[in-house]
Structures are given as structure tokens and as C-alpha cells.
Amino acid sequence: MNRIAQSGSRRANRIFLALPLALLLGLSTAGSSAAVATGSSTSRSTIASPRAPRLAQGPDFNGDGFADFAVGVYGEAIDGHADAGAVNVLYGSASGLQSTGIGGPDDQFWTENDIIGSDGAENGDHFGASVEAGDYNGDGLADLAIGIRAEGVGSAVAAGAAAVLYGSSPSGLIAEGSQFWSQNSVGVKDSAEAGDHMGSSMAGRDFNGDGFEDLAIGTDFEAIGTLQKAGSVTVLYGSPIGLQAGGPQGPDDQFWSQNSTGVKDQSEDGDRFGRELTSGDYNSDGFADVGINADFENVGGVNHAGSVNLLYGSATGLQATGTGGPEDQFWSEKTRGMETGGAQPDDRFGTSVASADFNSDGYDDLANGVRLKDVGAAVDAGALSIIYGSATGLQNNGHGGPNDQFITQDDLVGDPEGSENDDWFGYSTSVGDFNGDGVADLTAGARFEDVGTVVDAGTVDILFGTPVTGLSTSGSQYWNQDSTGILDQAETSDELGVWDAGADFNADGAADLGVAAWLEDVGSAVDAGAANVIYGSPTGLTSGGNQFWSQNSSGMAGDGAETEDQFGFVVGAS
Numbered sequence: 001m002n003r004i005a006q007s008g009s010r011r012a013n014r015i016f017l018a019l020p021l022a023l024l025l026g027l028s029t030a031g032s033s034a035a036v037a038t039g040s041s042t043s044r045s046t047i048a049s050p051r052a053p054r055l056a057q058g059p060d061f062n063g064d065g066f067a068d069f070a071v072g073v074y075g076e077a078i079d080g081h082a083d084a085g086a087v088n089v090l091y092g093s094a095s096g097l098q099s100t101g102i103g104g105p106d107d108q109f110w111t112e113n114d115i116i117g118s119d120g121a122e123n124g125d126h127f128g129a130s131v132e133a134g135d136y137n138g139d140g141l142a143d144l145a146i147g148i149r150a151e152g153v154g155s156a157v158a159a160g161a162a163a164v165l166y167g168s169s170p171s172g173l174i175a176e177g178s179q180f181w182s183q184n185s186v187g188v189k190d191s192a193e194a195g196d197h198m199g200s201s202m203a204g205r206d207f208n209g210d211g212f213e214d215l216a217i218g219t220d221f222e223a224i225g226t227l228q229k230a231g232s233v234t235v236l237y238g239s240p241i242g243l244q245a246g247g248p249q250g251p252d253d254q255f256w257s258q259n260s261t262g263v264k265d266q267s268e269d270g271d272r273f274g275r276e277l278t279s280g281d282y283n284s285d286g287f288a289d290v291g292i293n294a295d296f297e298n299v300g301g302v303n304h305a306g307s308v309n310l311l312y313g314s315a316t317g318l319q320a321t322g323t324g325g326p327e328d329q330f331w332s333e334k335t336r337g338m339e340t341g342g343a344q345p346d347d348r349f350g351t352s353v354a355s356a357d358f359n360s361d362g363y364d365d366l367a368n369g370v371r372l373k374d375v376g377a378a379v380d381a382g383a384l385s386i387i388y389g390s391a392t393g394l395q396n397n398g399h400g401g402p403n404d405q406f407i408t409q410d411d412l413v414g415d416p417e418g419s420e421n422d423d424w425f426g427y428s429t430s431v432g433d434f435n436g437d438g439v440a441d442l443t444a445g446a447r448f449e450d451v452g453t454v455v456d457a458g459t460v461d462i463l464f465g466t467p468v469t470g471l472s473t474s475g476s477q478y479w480n481q482d483s484t485g486i487l488d489q490a491e492t493s494d495e496l497g498v499w500d501a502g503a504d505f506n507a508d509g510a511a512d513l514g515v516a517a518w519l520e521d522v523g524s525a526v527d528a529g530a531a532n533v534i535y536g537s538p539t540g541l542t543s544g545g546n547q548f549w550s551q552n553s554s555g556m557a558g559d560g561a562e563t564e565d566q567f568g569f570v571v572g573a574s
Contacts, residue, residue, distance in 0.1 A: 057503055057504030057507060058133075058502070058503025058504060058505075058511075059133035059144070059503070060092075060141065060142050060167075061091070061133075061141060061142050061143075061167040061168075062091065062141070062169055062171060062172040063141050063167070063169035063170065064091075064092075064093075064104060064169075064170065065507050066091070066093055066094070066104060066504075066505060066506065067092050067504050067505050067507070068089060068091050068104075068142075068503075068505075069090045069097055069503065069505060069572075070087055070089050070090075070133070070144055070572050071087065071088045071089075071090070071514075071531060071549075071567060071568055071570075072085070072086075072087055072130070072131055072146075072569045072570035073085060073087065073088060073558075073565050073567045073568075074126055074518075074565075074569030075527075075566040075569070076128075076562075076566075078111045078112075078113065078121035079121060081121050081122050081123045082123050082124065083123065083125070083126060083150075084111065084112065084122060084124075084125050084127060085121075085125055085128040085148070086109060086111045086128055087109075087110045087111075087127070087128040087144075088107060088108070088109055088110075088556065088557065088558065089107065089109075089110065089144070089172065090107050090549065091105045091106075091107070091172060092104060092503075092504075092505040092506060092507070093505075095506060096505050096506045096512070096533065096535060096545065096547065097514075097549070099549075099555035099556050099557075100554065101555075105170070105171055105172045106557070107555055107556050108173060108557055109556075109557035109558040110173070111127060112125060112127045112148060112151075112163065114165075114178065115163040115165075115175070115178050115179075115180050116175070116178045116179070116180065117178075117179065117180035118161070118180040119152075122151075122152065124158075125148050125152075126149050126150045127146060127148045127151075127163070128146055128569065128570065129147040129149040129150070129200060129569070129570070130146070130147030130149070130199060130201050130202045130218075131144060131202070131570055131572045132144075132145045132202035132203060132204055132215065133145070133572070134204040134205065134213035134214075134215060134238070135212070135238075136164065136204075136212060136213055136214075136239075136242045136243045137166065137212065137239070137240060138212045138213075138238065138240060141167030141168065141169060142167050143164060143166045144165045145164050145202050145215055145217075146162065146199075147160070147198075147199030147200060147201070147202055148160060148162060148163060148199050149197045149199045149200045151182070153184050154184060154192065156184075156192045156194045156196070157195070158194060158197060159182060159183065159184075159193060159194060159196045159197075159198060160192075160196050160197045160199045160200065160219060161180060161181060161198055162180075162182075162198065162199045162202065162215075163180055163181070164178060164179040164242065164243055166178065166242060177242070179242065181217075181236065181243070181245075182198065183196065183198055183219070186245070186246065187244075187245035187247075187248075187252075187253060188234065188236075188245045188246075188253055189234070189245075193222075193223065195221050196221055196222050197219060197220060197222075198217060198218075198222075199217060199218075199219075200219065200220045200221075200275060201218035201220065201274060201276050202277060203277035203278050203279045203290060203291075204216060204279060204288075205279045205280075205281075206238070206287070206288050206313075207237070207279075207289075207290070207313040207317050207318050208237065208251055208313060208314065208316060208317040209286050209287045209313070209315060210238075210250065212237070212238030212239055212250065213238050214235060214236065214237045214238050214243075214317070215235070215238075216235045216277050216318075217234045217235075217236070218231070218275060218276070218277050218292075219231065219232045219234060219274060220273065220275040221272070224259055225259075225267075227268060227269050229269065229270045229271070230257060230258070230259075230267035230268060230269065230270075230273060231257065231258075231271055231272045231275065231294060232255060232256060232257040232273065232274055233255075233256045233257075233273070233277065233290075234254070234256075235254040235255075235256065235290075235317065235318055236253050237250040237251040237252075237253065238250060251316065251317045256292070256311065256318070256320075257273060258271065258273050258309065261320065261321065262319070262320030262321035262322075262327065263309060263311070263320045263328050264320075264328050264329065265294075265297070265309070268298065270296050271296055271297050272294060272295070273292060273297075273309070274292055274293075274294075275293055275294070275295060275296075276292075276295070276350065276351070276352060276353050277290060277291065277292055277293070277353070278290070278353040278354055278366070279291070279355060280355030280356065280366065280389070281313075281364050281389075282310065282312070282363060282364050282365070282390075282393045283312065283325070283326060283363065283390065283391060283392060283393040284362050284363045284389070284391070285313075285325065287312070287313030287314055288313050289311060289312045289313050289318075289393070290310070290311050290313075290318060291308050291353050291355065291366055292308065292309045292310075292311065293307070293308050293351070294306070294308070294309070294350070295307075295348040295349060295351050296348070297332070299332045299333070299334050299343050299349075300343065302334070302343040302344065302345055302347075303345045304346045304348060305333055305343035305344070305346075305348075305349060306332065306333070306343075306347055306349030306350045306351065306370070307330060307331060307349060308331045308332075308349070308366070309329065309330055309331075310328060310330075310331070310366075311328055312325035312326045312327075312328070312393060313325055326392060329393065329394060331349075331366075331368075331387060331394070332349055333349050333370070333385070335396065336397075337396045337397040337404070338385070338404060338406075339385075339396075339405060339406040340370070340373075340383070340406045341406065344373070346372050348370060349368055349370045349385065350370075351368075351371040351372075351426060351427060352367075352368070352371070352428050352429040353366065353367065353368055353369070353429065354429040354430055355367070356431035356442070357439070357440050357465075358386065358439065358440050358441075358442065358465040358466075359402055359465060359466065359467060359468055359469060359470035359471075360438065360439045360466075360467045360468070361389075361401065361467075361468070363388070363390055365386060365388045365394075366386070366389075366394055367384060367385075367386050367429050367431075367442050368384065368385040368386070368387070368429075369383075369384060369425075369426030369427060369428070369429050369444065370383045370385055370426055371424045371426050372424070373426075375408045375409075375410060375419035376410075376419065378419040378420050378421050378423070379422065380421065380423070380424060381408065381409065381419035381422075381423050381424075381425060382409075382419075382423050382424045382425030382426045382427065382446060383406060383407065383408045383425060383426055384405070384406070384407040384408075384425070384442075384444055384463075385404065385405070385407075386404060386405040386470065388401040388402045388403075388404065389401060402468075402469060402470050405470065405471060407471070407473060408425065409423065409446070409461065411473040412461055412463070412473050412476040413473060413474045413476055414462075414476035415461055415476065416478060417449065417459075417478075420450070423448055423449045424446055424447050424448045424449075425446040426446075427446065427447045427448075427497065428443075428444070428447070428498060428499050428500055429442060429443060429444055429445070430442075430443045430501050430502050430513075431443070432501075432502020432503065432504075432511030432513065432536070433465075433502075433510065433511050433536075434462060434464070434502065434510060434511050434512075434540050435464060435510060435536065435538055435539060435540045436508075436511075436536065436538055437538075439465035439467060441464045441465050441471075441502075441511075441540075442462070442463045442465070442471055443462055443500050443502065443515075444460070444461045445458065445459070445460050445496075445497025445498060445499070446460070446497055447495045447496070447497050447498045448495070449480070449497070451480045451482050452482070452490070454482075454490045454492055455492050455493070456492060456493045456494070456495060457480060457481065457482075457491060457492065457493075457494050457496060458480065458494055458495045458496030458498065458517065459478060459480040459497055460478075460479045460480070460497040460500055460513070460515050461476055461477065461478055462476060462477040462513075462541060463476050464476065464540065477541055479515070479534060480496060481517065481532065485543025485544065485546065486532060486534070486546055487532065487546055487547070487548035488517075488520070488530070488532070491520070491521065493519055494517040494520050495517060495519045496516070496532070497515060497516075498516055498517075498518050498519075498569075499515075499516045499518065499568065499569070499570050499571050499572075500513055500515035501513070501572040502514075504536070506535065510535075510536030510537055511536045512533060512534065512541075513533070513541055514531050514532070514533045514571050515531065515533075515534070515571070516529070516530075516531045516569070516570075516571045517529065517530050517532065517568060518566050518567070518568040518569050520550070520568075522550045522551070522552050523552065523561065525561040525562050525563045526563045526564065527563060527565070527566060528550060528561035528563065528564075528566075528567060529551075529561075529565055529567030529569070530548060530549060530567060530568060531549045531550075531567070531568045531571055532546060532547070532548055532549075533547040533548075533549065534546050551565060551567050
């Protein structure tokens with residue numbers, strides 16, 4: 001979802017990520033009435049189409065029935081180019097994720113050098129800043145979109161771009177036919193400008209119901225007129241030839257900002273509209289919709305309270321004016337009836353966004369992380385806000401669906417710690433059916449949670465969905481690297497839970513969870529990064545058979561774990 005390094009105050013003495021929502025391939029995955037998608041920032045709905053129905057268990061790049069897993073390596077050096085970035089792809093099998101071709105293809109290591117039409121790996125490109133999966137050419141195989149948020153385009157430094165690798169059977173992702181997109185690409189609206197950071201976030205599904213999945217790309221530093229870092233979203237539509245702009249075999253591409261006709265609120269300096277994205281079918285009309293955060297939005301005079309805009313799909317694609325679908329919606333903690341206790345400065349509502357059907361009523365719902373929410377006396381403890389779908393779209397106060405929910409760690413029976421200063425609960429969110437009961441569940445990462453005396457080790461909570469009523473706070477699960485049976489151990493500043501994604505890697509009917517510890521030290525390689533994979537079961541996630549992956553794992557492609565590679569900057573399976 002948008003991965004921008006920035007400094008803050010406890011916030012002030014560390015390097016932070018403004019993660020892209022939407023989830024690598026699908027931290028934001030969602031379920032339709034027919035199936036639960038198990039993989040947003042990150043950040044996605046299962047839209048059944050006559051041409052290319054999405055598998056419920058996550059992206060399958062090689063068509064073998066097992067979900068696959070992509071990991072962004074934000075700080076990877078390529079051919080001497082510092083921070084050029086890379087993406088590792090692990091393939092699923094009957095025994096889960098594997099890297100050596102036993103039961104599936106070998107692990108893959110992708111860089112910008114592999115992308116047709118790009119200028120190759122360069123210093124500071126950050127290839128792998130975001131990832132998203134979708135079937136853009138309707139061949140039944142998932143494809144992988146990769147954000148390159150600091151790519152220079154012509155003379156425009158850090159304008160940003162996106163690459164697309166297409167799936168094939170049985171080998172998986174291939175370089176042949178790959179695409180490179182920027183705002184200077186033929187047919188794409190607007191133009192590449194210095195510091196835009198296109199590719200900070202991505203989310204997709206079939207917005208116009210033509211059977212080809214589409215891709216929304218966040219450009220959160222986009223200037224709108226004289227307004228700096230106001231933010232925008234570019235939408236490329238799928239077709240038989242894959243993603244396209246200008247409408248040669250599909251709809252024309254779109255350019256959205258808060259100044260677009262029909263979009264509620266307006267563009268303002270520093271909003272960063274599009275920093276995180278998610279998609280789902282919130283009114284179950286068969287057209288996917290998109291949620292766009294602006295978590296730096298000032299709301300009613302409250303600084304950086306945060307907001308989320310909803311654009312609804314239609315036969316002509318995303319629209320904001322009620323033409324063929326509901327009008328655009330604008331959600332914040334000041335929306336009438338919201339169960340959040342009101343907006344406070346720097347709450348950052350919409351820090352992370354994820355979509356799925358948590359109450360099995362056939363309408364996708366929206367989970368919002370509120371990462372800096374104060375909970376009682378606990379400053380910046382963090383919280384979740386859940387808004388439920390209905391026939392008219394997202395609603396609260398029970399108008400056609402359940403009332404919205406406001407959830408903190410104090411509410412979770414399975415969380416032994418509760419809300420504490422600087423936990424940042426809700427920094428990441430993702431979805432999956434971890435107990436295989438047909439109802440989507442939600443994960444919430446607390447990247448700065450202390451584990452015992454280990455500072456900023458990071459944790460993840462799992463909330464289980466229930467028919468009719470939605471997410472339940474009873475029976476929740478709490479995981480960290482010191483949990484019984486989990487490989488490795490909690491260490492200072494690992495920041496487990498900075499990003500996670502759910503998908504069914506072993507195709508047993510229960511989603512599994514890949515959770516990143518992006519600042520994990522691997523041997524002597526400081527901040528090399530790693531990811532734990534915890535497997536699902538009828539009782540939810542269980543430590544049995546869990547895996548610990550780094551670039552030093554057996555069979556992993558690439559040049560091994562190195563200092564500040566940040567393997568796991570994003571992870572995804574949507």
C-alpha cells in the first residue's frame with residue numbers, strides 16, 4: 001500500500017513507513033456472497049465474472065490451485081544501485097509455501113531489469129513499494145502489479161510508475177508481455193511530475209463488470225493545481241490484451257482526485273488522497289467499488305483526523321455522481337453516528353483499509369485502521385473502525401446492515417496486553433477465512449507493540465467474522481514471534497505486523513497468514529527483513545507447520561539477506 005519513509009515523533013526518533021493500503025496483492029481482499037477471498041493495505045473483493053472468476057483462496061499465478069505469495073524487498077540493491085528494490089514470489093503447494101520447486105515452481109526474484117519498456121534498476125527506485133494481484137487479461141491466471149514509487153520518468157525525479165507481470169501455466173509469472181506504466185505512458189491521463197510517487201498503493205477488481213479485472217494506482221504526492229501532496233488515483237482497465245489506457249479494447253483510463261466531479265470534499269495541501277487503497281463490492285451489484293484513503297485529511301478543523309472516499313463501480317467503470325451506481329461517499333470519524341468517540345488530532349482514520357464480507361450477508365464491508373487513536377489514557381494506542389455494506393452501499397446506524405463497530409485491543413478477549421501507549425494497533429489490516437467457516441476474518445497489526453520487555457517487537461490480532469453480526473471480539477487470537485510454537489523470537493524493533501496478507505497456500509480450505517517483520521535482523525544483516533507464515537485450521541490459525549522466510553532461506557532466489565534490504569516491506573496475496 002504507499003510505502004514512504006518519513007520521520008515522526010516516537011514518531012521522532014525512528015524511520016517510519018507510510019505503508020500503501022492496500023495490501024501487497026491483497027491485504028485488502030474481500031469476499032462475495034458466493035465465496036470468501038482470503039488475501040489491504042495494505043487492501044479486495046471477489047467479483048464473480050463470466051470470464052475470469054477469482055479463486056477464493058488468493059492469487060494463483062501458475063494455475064495449480066494453490067495460492068502464491070509476493071514479498072516486496074524495498075531496499076534491495078541491484079547491480080550496485082542502492083534501494084533499487086525487488087520482489088520475491090513464493091509458490092504454494094500441498095505442503096504450503098515452498099521455494100525449491102517441490103510441489104510447485106521455484107521461488108522467483110524480480111527486479112525492474114526484467115520489465116519490458118522500463119529503464120531498468122536505478123538508485124532509489126523502490127521497485128516493490130506496493131503489490132497487487134488480479135487477472136487483467138481474463139485468462140484465468142492471476143497477474144502481479146508492482147509499484148515503483150520513486151521511479152524517475154524522463155526528467156521527472158521520483159514521479160513513480162507501475163509494472164505488470166502476467167501469469168502463465170505451469171511456470172507462474174513471466175517477463176514476456178510485461179508492462180511498464182507511468183503518467184507519461186500513451187493514453188494515460190495527467191502527466192509524470194517530480195515527486196508524484198505513482199505506485200505508492202494499488203488495489204483492483206472488476207470495476208465495470210466486463211470480466212477483466214482493473215487496477216487503481218495511488219499517486220499520493222500528486223499536486224492538484226497549486227495544492228501540494230493532495231493526491232490522486234489512476235485507474236487502468238483490463239482487456240483481452242491486459243491493462244490498457246485510452247480505450248483500445250476496454251474503457252478509457254481514469255484520473256481521480258478530490259476535485260473530480262462528484263467526489264465529496266475537496267483537494268487540499270497534504271491530504272495524500274490515495275495513500276492506501278482497497279476494493280470490494282459494498283452494494284453487491286456485481287461491480288467492484290474502490291475505497292481511497294486520505295489519512296492526513298483535516299476534518300472539521302481537526303488536523304490529520306483522516307478520511308476515506310468510496311467510488312462505486314458501474315457498467316462504465318468507477319463513477320462518483322450516481323450514474324449507474326451509488327454516489328461517492330466520504331467517511332470520517334465525524335460522519336454522523338460513527339462509533340469512534342469522535343475525531344481527535346492525528347488519529348489518522350483510514351491508515352490501513354481492507355474489504356471483505358465479515359457478516360456473510362453478501363455485501364462487502366470496510367475495515368479502517370485508526371493507528372494513532374488514543375484509547376483512554378493510552379496515547380497512540382490505535383483502533384479499528386468497521387463499516388458494513390448494504391444494498392445501498394456502506395452504511396452505519398444499522399440502515400440496511402449492522403451498525404458500525406469501533407474496536408480496540410481492550411475489547412479483544414484473546415489479547416493479553418490491551419491498549420498501550422504507541423502500539424499503533426490497526427497500522428495494517430488484511431482479510432482471510434482463517435478457520436474455513438465461509439465467513440471472512442480480519443487481521444490487525446500493531447507494529448510497535450512491546451512483547452514483554454522487548455520494545456517494538458510487533459504483534460498481530462485476528463478477529464473472526466460471524467454471520468449476521470459481523471466481527472466478534474470474543475475468541476480473537478493474538479500472535480507474536482514469542483507465541484508458542486512460532487519460529488524465531490521477538491526482538492527489539494522487528495516490527496512484526498507492519499504488513500500481512502491472508503491466502504490459502506496449501507489449499508486446505510482455511511486461509512493462512514503471511515506476516516512481515518520487515519526490520520528483522522537475519523544473521524549479521526541488520527534490518528534484512530523476514531516473514532512468518534502461520535497456517536489456518538478449523539479452529540483458526542495454529543502454530544503447527546509455521547514457516548519463517550528470509551532471503552537466506554533454502555532455495556530462495558536473489559543474492560541473500562543483506563543489511564537494510566527490508567524483505568517484507570509489503571507482503572501480499574489478494
